[in-house]
Amino acid sequence: MIVKGEYMNRNLRWRVLLTLAVMAVALCLVLPSVPGIKNTLLGKILPDTAINLGLDLKGGIHLTLGVDVDKAIENNMVSQGQDIKASAREDDLAVLKPTPLPGTRLEAVLVGSAKQEVFEKLLGKQFPNLRIDGKETLPEDRVKYVLSMTPDYKKYLAKLTLDQAVKTIRNRIDQFGVAEPDIRRQEGNRIQVQLPGLSDPERAIAVIGKTAHLEFKIVDDSIDPASVKQGLIGPGRELTAMVQRGPKGDSTEIPIVLKKDAVLTGEHITDARATIESNNNQFSVSLTFNARGAKIFERVTEENIKKRLAIVLDGKCYSAPVIQDKISGGKAQITGRFSQEEARDLAIVLRAGALPAPVTVLEQRTVGPTLGQESIDAGIMATGIAAIAIILFMAVYYSTAGIFADIVLLLNIVLTMAGLAAFGATLTLPGIAGIILTIAMAVDANVLIYERIREELRKGVKPLEAVDKGYGKATLTILDSNTTNVIVAIILYQFGTGPIRGFAVTLVLGIIMSMFTAIFVSRIMFDLYMSKRKADAPVSI
Amino acid sequence: MSFSFIKHETKIDFIGFRYYAFAISALMIIIGGISLVMKGGPRYGIDFAGGVILQAKFAVPTDLDKVKKVLEGTNLPGLVVQQMGQVKDNDFLVRTSTTDDSSANVQKTVTKALDEGFSGVKYEFKRIEMVGPKVGEDLRGKALEAMYFAILIIAIYISGRFEHRWMAAGIMAAGLFAGITTLQYFHAPQVWLVLGALVITLGLCCFLRLNYALGAIVALIHDVLVTVGFFSLMNKEFDLTIIAALLTLIGFSLNDTIIIYDRIRETRGLKTGETLPVIINKSVNQTLSRTILTSGLAFLAVSSLFVFGGAVIHDFALAMLIGIIVGTYSSIYVASPIIISLTKPDADEPVPAKAKTKMA
Numbered sequence: 001m002i003v004k005g006e007y008m009n010r011n012l013r014w015r016v017l018l019t020l021a022v023m024a025v026a027l028c029l030v031l032p033s034v035p036g037i038k039n040t041l042l043g044k045i046l047p048d049t050a051i052n053l054g055l056d057l058k059g060g061i062h063l064t065l066g067v068d069v070d071k072a073i074e075n076n077m078v079s080q081g082q083d084i085k086a087s088a089r090e091d092d093l094a095v096l097k098p099t100p101l102p103g104t105r106l107e108a109v110l111v112g113s114a115k116q117e118v119f120e121k122l123l124g125k126q127f128p129n130l131r132i133d134g135k136e137t138l139p140e141d142r143v144k145y146v147l148s149m150t151p152d153y154k155k156y157l158a159k160l161t162l163d164q165a166v167k168t169i170r171n172r173i174d175q176f177g178v179a180e181p182d183i184r185r186q187e188g189n190r191i192q193v194q195l196p197g198l199s200d201p202e203r204a205i206a207v208i209g210k211t212a213h214l215e216f217k218i219v220d221d222s223i224d225p226a227s228v229k230q231g232l233i234g235p236g237r238e239l240t241a242m243v244q245r246g247p248k249g250d251s252t253e254i255p256i257v258l259k260k261d262a263v264l265t266g267e268h269i270t271d272a273r274a275t276i277e278s279n280n281n282q283f284s285v286s287l288t289f290n291a292r293g294a295k296i297f298e299r300v301t302e303e304n305i306k307k308r309l310a311i312v313l314d315g316k317c318y319s320a321p322v323i324q325d326k327i328s329g330g331k332a333q334i335t336g337r338f339s340q341e342e343a344r345d346l347a348i349v350l351r352a353g354a355l356p357a358p359v360t361v362l363e364q365r366t367v368g369p370t371l372g373q374e375s376i377d378a379g380i381m382a383t384g385i386a387a388i389a390i391i392l393f394m395a396v397y398y399s400t401a402g403i404f405a406d407i408v409l410l411l412n413i414v415l416t417m418a419g420l421a422a423f424g425a426t427l428t429l430p431g432i433a434g435i436i437l438t439i440a441m442a443v444d445a446n447v448l449i450y451e452r453i454r455e456e457l458r459k460g461v462k463p464l465e466a467v468d469k470g471y472g473k474a475t476l477t478i479l480d481s482n483t484t485n486v487i488v489a490i491i492l493y494q495f496g497t498g499p500i501r502g503f504a505v506t507l508v509l510g511i512i513m514s515m516f517t518a519i520f521v522s523r524i525m526f527d528l529y530m531s532k533r534k535a536d537a538p539v540s541i
Numbered sequence: 542m543s544f545s546f547i548k549h550e551t552k553i554d555f556i557g558f559r560y561y562a563f564a565i566s567a568l569m570i571i572i573g574g575i576s577l578v579m580k581g582g583p584r585y586g587i588d589f590a591g592g593v594i595l596q597a598k599f600a601v602p603t604d605l606d607k608v609k610k611v612l613e614g615t616n617l618p619g620l621v622v623q624q625m626g627q628v629k630d631n632d633f634l635v636r637t638s639t640t641d642d643s644s645a646n647v648q649k650t651v652t653k654a655l656d657e658g659f660s661g662v663k664y665e666f667k668r669i670e671m672v673g674p675k676v677g678e679d680l681r682g683k684a685l686e687a688m689y690f691a692i693l694i695i696a697i698y699i700s701g702r703f704e705h706r707w708m709a710a711g712i713m714a715a716g717l718f719a720g721i722t723t724l725q726y727f728h729a730p731q732v733w734l735v736l737g738a739l740v741i742t743l744g745l746c747c748f749l750r751l752n753y754a755l756g757a758i759v760a761l762i763h764d765v766l767v768t769v770g771f772f773s774l775m776n777k778e779f780d781l782t783i784i785a786a787l788l789t790l791i792g793f794s795l796n797d798t799i800i801i802y803d804r805i806r807e808t809r810g811l812k813t814g815e816t817l818p819v820i821i822n823k824s825v826n827q828t829l830s831r832t833i834l835t836s837g838l839a840f841l842a843v844s845s846l847f848v849f850g851g852a853v854i855h856d857f858a859l860a861m862l863i864g865i866i867v868g869t870y871s872s873i874y875v876a877s878p879i880i881i882s883l884t885k886p887d888a889d890e891p892v893p894a895k896a897k898t899k900m901a
Contacts, residue, residue, distance in 0.1 A: 056853070064676060188679075201669055202645040364644050364671040371596065371667035371853075378851030386845035390838055397834075429854055430782060436846050437789065437861075440839035441796075447838070448800070451831045477803045480702065481796040487694050488792035492785055495687035497680070500785045507789070 012531075015524050022516075023411070026418035033421060049421040054428035055365070056499050057379075059372035060196035061204050064363035065169075069189045072161040072357035073104050073154060080127065081106050087126055093119055096142075104154065105133065106147040113143050129153035158189065164356040166191055169208055171352035176207055176345075190362065201366045203345065211314050211358050212349040214266030216300070216332075217258040219308035219320050225255035236260045240310070242317040245337035256317055258310050263300045268293025272350035274343035277335070283343035284335040285350065294330025302326040313346075379432035386436045387413070390443055398450055400540035404525040405446035408517040412442045412510065415517065419509040428502030438510025441485065445518030449474040450541055463539045467526055475519055482511050551829055555873055556822045556881065562874035566763055573770010583773060586780030587670060589684070591677035592619065592638045593647045596668035597655070599631040603662070608633050611658030615650050626852035632667070644671035684784040689738045691788055692758065693717055695795060696742050700754040703802055710754075713745045752883045757798050760876035764794045767867045768860060782857040790864025793839065797832055797872035804828050805877070818881050825877055836869040 031037050033051040055062050081098030085108075088095040094111040101107050110119050116135075123130060133146045149157075162185055169191065173181045182194040198204055220237055228239050238260045241253040271288040289297055301309070301323050310320040311334050318336040338346065391409065394402035416435060420427055453470030461469065486508055493504035530539075577583060587594055609622045612635060619638030626632050635651055648669060655664060672680070693714070700710035720741040724734055739762065746755035765787055772779065804824035808815075815823070843865065847858035 066675070202648065205645065360673075361644075361671070362673040363676040364669070366666075366669040368665065368667040370598070370665065375851055375853055378849055378854075382846045382849040382851075385849055386842040389841050389845065393838065393841070429851075430785060430857065433846055433850065433854055433857060433861075436842050436850075437839070440835070440842040443838055444796075444835040447831055447834045451828075451834070455827070473807075477800055480803060481799045483698065483702075484695060484795040484799060485792040487698065488691055488788050488795075491687050491691050491694070492788050494690075495683045496785065497781060500781055503785055503789075 012524065012527055015520070016528075019521050019524060022415070026415050029418040029421040030414055033417070049424075051417060051420045052424065052426045053372075053376075054426045054431070054499060054502050055194055055196060055372075056367050056429045057372050057376050057427065058196055059199060059367050059369035060194060061198045061201050062363075062365040062498065063193040063195075063201075063205070063208065063361060064186070065191045065193060065209065065359045066362045067162055067165050067189045067191060067355075068358045068360070069158045069161050070104070073149065073157050074100055075357075076157055077104055077106050077149065080130065081108065084108055084123070084127065087122060088119065091118065091122055093122070095119075101146065104149055106130070108145045108147060109138065110143045110145065111141065113137060113141050116143055119145075123147070161356045162189060162191070165359065168353050168355050169193065172207055172348055175348045175352060176204075191359070197369075199366060199368045201364055203341070205361055205364070207345050207349060209359050209361060210349050210355075212266065212352075212354045213314050214269070214350060214354065215262035215312045216264040216297075217260075217262050217310045217312055218300075218304055219310050220257045220259055221308065223257040225257050228255065228257055233257070240312060240315065240317050242310075242320065243336065253316075256310065256320065258312070258317070262312075263309075264289075264293060264296050266350060266354055268296070269350055269353075272347040274338075274340065274347045275333075276340075282335075283338045283340050284333050285338070285343050285347050287332045287334065287350065289330035289332070291330070294328070297330060297332065298326060298328045375429045379429060383432060383436055383439075387439055390439060394443060394446070398446075398541055400529065401446075401450055401453075401526070404522050404529075405443055405450070405518070407525065408446070408522045409439065409442055411521060412513050412517040413439070415513040416506060416510045419513065420506065423505075423509075425505045425509075426498070426502050427506070428499040430499045431502030431506045434503040434506030435510060438507060438514065441482070441511060442514035442518055445474075445478045445482075445514055446522060448478055449518070449522070453539070453541055457539065457541075463537065464530060467530060467539065471519070471523055471526075478515065478519060482515065485511050551826045553826060553829070554822065555825045556818045556878055559874065559878035559881070562878065566767070566871075566875060570763070570766045570770060573767060573773060576770060576773040580773060580776075583769065583779045584776065585681075586778035586783075587636065587672045587677070588780040589677050589681045590638065591672050591674040592636060593644045593671045594637075594668070595635045595648060595651055595666055596625060597633050597635060597651075597664050598667050599633070599659075600663040601631070602629075603631050603633070603659070605633065607658070608655075611654055612651065614658075615654045617647065617650060626855075630852075632852065644669055647671075680781060684781070685732065685735045687784065687788060689721075689735045691791055692735075692738055692742055692761070695761070695791070696746065696751075696754050696758055699757050699795075699799075699802075700746070700749075700751040703753040703799075703806065704751060706749075706751065709749045709751055713742070713749060713751065713754075716745050717741050747883075752880050753802055755883060756876045756879040757795060757802070759879055760798055760871040761791050761794060763871050763875050764790060764864060764867050768863050771863050772860065777856055777859070780856075782854070783860050786857050786860035786864065790861060790868055793865065794868030794871055797836070797869055798876040800831065801825055801828050801872055801877055805880075817884060821877050821881060825873055829873075832869060832872065836865055840865050 028046055029049050030051075031042065032046050032049055037046075077100050081100065084098055085095050088110075093115055096109040096111060098106055098108040110116065120132065123132065127147075129150055130147045131150055133148045135146070136144045138144050166183055166185055170181070170183050173183065173193070173195065178195050178198060180196055182192075184192050186192050193208060195204055220234075223234060223237060225239065228237075233239060236259060238258055240256055240258050242256040243251050243253055245251045268289045269287050270290045270293075273286050274283050275286045276283055304323050305325065306322065308320045308322050310317045311332075312318070313334075318334055321335075334346070387409070391406045394405045394409075396402065398405065413435065416438060419425070420431075449470050452474045453466050456466035456469045457463065489504045489507040489511070493501050493508070496504060605622065605624050612620060612622055617637040619636070621634075621636040623634045623636075624632070625634045637647055648666065696717075697710045697714050700713060701707040717738060721734060721738055724737050729737065742758060743755065745751075746758065768787060768790065769779075772783070777783075801824055804827055805821055808820045808824050808827075809817075813820075840862065843858055843861045846854060847862060850858055
């Protein structure tokens with residue numbers, strides 16, 4: 001008996017040391033998240049592991065954007081069509097109007113059926129990403145080809161488009177000035193964007209979601225826009241809306257006829273700045289082109305003196321000034337009676353470059369800073385009251401043993417928070433609900449053990465043995481019952497979105513920590529308590 | 542000094558009450574079902590239905606009816622205006638079913654109407670959410686998928702763990718997987734997949750005589766149906782957090798069930814020569830104090846969340862509160878007695894020694 005006691009005591013020492021070590025690590029992880037500690041001397045020694053708060057607690061904008069990858073593929077198809085026409089001409093082949101067909105296919109007509117072999121060889125050599133889906137002999141010695149993209153290339157294009165979209169969006173957000181944005185790709189051609197601290201979704205979407213496809217086109221003033229409305233338009237011309245703004249910012253749209261082919265696009269821009277116009281209080285955006293762009297711009301302006309040059313952004317014309325003279329030096333200006341904010345945002349978007357494909361907002365969730373703070377306060381209040389109620393109940397119901405359970409319960413909360421900090425997990429409002437549930441589940445383990453001990457005591461088993469049996473028999477049951485909760489939490493994590501994931505994480509962490517605190521640590525307390533008393537003295541449980 | 546609600550082992554005849562319990566459960570499910578049918582299915586929140594919500598807070602006391610009246614002029618489709626939280630908060634929730642319009646446009650429309658209707662009154666939008674139809678559909682699919690996986694994994698776990706028949710559990714998993722793959726092959730809608738999964742699981746449990754798993758799953762379905770029915774009766778919306786609450790209560794209810802099953806297994810192992818109903822009744826009684834304590838404490842904790850946790854988490858807490866009560870009831874009155882109803886009459890004989898070897 002003495003030998004066993006000594007063994008137990010030595011064993012106990014190790015268990016106490018382990019618990020203290022775990023506690024020390026947990027405190028190091030949790031303390032940086034306590035307000036006010038970060039800036040003290042202590043805060044500088046401790047690791048930088050503050051618990052991340054979810055957008056529902058700190059406020060911010062959550063966006064799910066859908067990237068129209070099909071559009072990017074279609075654009076690529078169109079430009080390949082033009083390339084085919086050009087390459088064919090170099091080889092003395094005549095190819096007519098390559099036109100895109102639905103389902104990312106392309107139609108091209110070859111004139112001169114004798115040259116089929118040459119044309120097919122050219123396609124195979126210069127356009128390995130296309131394959132011939134079918135051909136049909138047409139009258140007048142023509143052959144119609146239906147071309148489609150290889151699946152691998154389509155996949156590659158989709159990935160490229162998404163990568164580029166993410167890069168562009170990140171670029172724009174960085175320039176917009178958001179602290180710690182989170183931008184990530186999601187399956188199904190989607191991009192998730194989280195912008196903490198922002199609360200004006202309209203403006204954020206305007207900056208992120210704008211395709212910003214800038215084109216310069218020559219205006220065809222020989223055609224009356226009114227006649228075009230009835231469906232008469234010349235080849236290579238298009239009808240576009242021109243935005244005209246009144247001095248108060250109200251806008252109207254009038255039709256304007258442009259030559260379809262852009263003379264210059266936004267890809268040659270190296271810089272864009274918002275500038276104030278000298279004669280009024282309105283803002284415009286000044287652009288700087290790279291060397292190639294500057295050269296093109298000089299040539300275009302020289303060739304089109306006295307004509308109007310339209311500046312088209314995402315299909316809408318913002319201004320169409322008359323070209324007075326050749327413009328060299330590679331600078332241009334977009335005027336459109338912008339407000340300072342609009343001009344600044346437009347400059348950001350143009351600097352960061354165009355999106356490779358249009359994006360649409362599929363989901364948007366904005367939590368204002370007030371609501372976030374309210375949720376934090378309410379969460380702390382609810383957690384505190386739940387904890388106090390349970391602590392009081394346990395102390396009254398199980399007396400000394402209940403106080404042990406209370407101590408390990410507090411330990412459990414600290415460990416759960418430490419786990420959140422260590423894994424860099426995010427605490428959300430449902431996550432706080434998870435902590436409250438964990439409080440209930442953690443005491444459940446102690447309730448199971450204590451009820452078992454009481455049962456054994458009622459049977460007349462000696463206290464020491466009863467404690468031993470209680471822990472022994474209840475441990476397996478606790479493991480069993482908690483497993484189902486962990487399974488459910490993992491499934492929730494797998495299928496849930498942001499806030500729900502926060503719930504799943506705190507639930508799993510809390511349950512795992514409760515196994516340690518309720519089974520391991522509370523046993524230490526019991527052993528310490530039992531070792532100080534006579535073997536058959538009644539237990540306070 | 543210490544207290545206890547139950548000083549000595551109780552001898553309540555839970556098993557004898559089982560037919561009444563089954564009738565009560567059936568009644569609750571039927572009432573909930575009628576409510577669901579009358580209302581044309583569950584009332585989906587914007588997470589699942591798509592749409593826009595705005596939460597507006599007014600600086601001065603404002604009447605809900607006036608807000609409603611002002612916003613009715615906007616002709617926004619499916620407009621619903623509700624008070625959020627307590628009346629003194631002056632928080633209003635505006636919801637529309639617009640999905641083809643951007644949230645910015647809805648915000649503009651609402652702002653314009655409020656500015657005109659309440660000129661000079663300050664308000665702010667505390668929350669703006671827009672879920673497009675595509676995302677809503679995806680989230681619905683994800684929620685159903687989560688339910689399906691929960692049933693699958695729990696069925697396997699319980700069969701394996703409680704009857705030590707991992708083989709049978711494996712067969713069931715394979716059967717379930719094959720069944721679902723077949724359904725997927727025919728492009729069955731997701732709702733059918735989940736229903737199919739349920740039917741296959743129940744069928745296989747019956748066929749393989751996995752009575753414990755069957756009892757536990759019937760109890761889970763019971764809990765979910767009763768809670769969903771209650772929510773429909775109370776006209777509450779279903780959104781992602783409610784699904785999370787339903788899954789959590791599945792875990793919680795199962796927790797209770799497992800603890801009782803554990804005791805049944807232990808008592809059967811003692812080979813006292815008692816019949817199964819006696820053993821089950823004894824086990825339920827022996828674990829009763831723990832069941833009441835744990836459920837009571839969980840109820841207490843979630844009540845705190847319900848009362849103090851704020852309007853955003855309110856419905857989640859409500860679903861949990863209902864779930865805790867229903868789950869506790871089902872562990873005692875559904876999951877355990879059903880084992881008797883499922884077991885062949887010869888099991889009323891003293892548990893044969895064979896059972897022991899089967900469990901080893």
